[in-house]
Amino acid sequence: MSSNLFLEDGTAVGRALIQFGDTADGFIAHLTVYFPTSCPQDVLDHHRRHYAVEFRNWIIAAAEAQA
Template sequence: MLSAQPEHHLVVSDEKVNERVIENLGEYITRFQIEFQPPNTPWQQRDLYDDFSIKLSGHRYLDNGAVIGNVLHQFRPRAGGFDANLCIYYPASVPEELLEQHRQQLVVEFTNWTYCESMHSGQHTLPTRPKRPLCEPSC
């Protein structure tokens, strides 16, 4: 998890497989938790794709309990790999600079994770460019 993205400083899972994370969000080094649960916000429900069978969703919050965003990553297997639709929802007040930085961060980390997995599995392939744009802020 850490080596896939230079802006990851800590990523650990608890006994429920929720994550504690320290990473750069824009210019800020931020500590937060991700509590994974079924998609239950209106924007997560709106963005569900039936043809993506694997879903990873949850809420991102600070130590004081303040929600700083939501997650909805969806995947579908296909011949030779998979397709991914990656969404992080931030409050509408978040500056575009932070959103763009995090879009780039998602591309780097998922590309690296996919590449490393392909090396271990012997497929040695790089992922292709996303077909759908990364999600815009909705909350």
């Protein structure tokens, strides 16, 4: 799955690339987010927290589906 990150004017300024795959013991995940080097630290901090919660929710949902 991939998605672009946009400014209010529609300019793409980043990208999230997310890939999950099943393994014999559970799953493997490749979680990548790209931001411009000029991105303010507070924006990076906000998105880091957002993605941490989002990825955690996906992992919990997958574990519950296997139970």
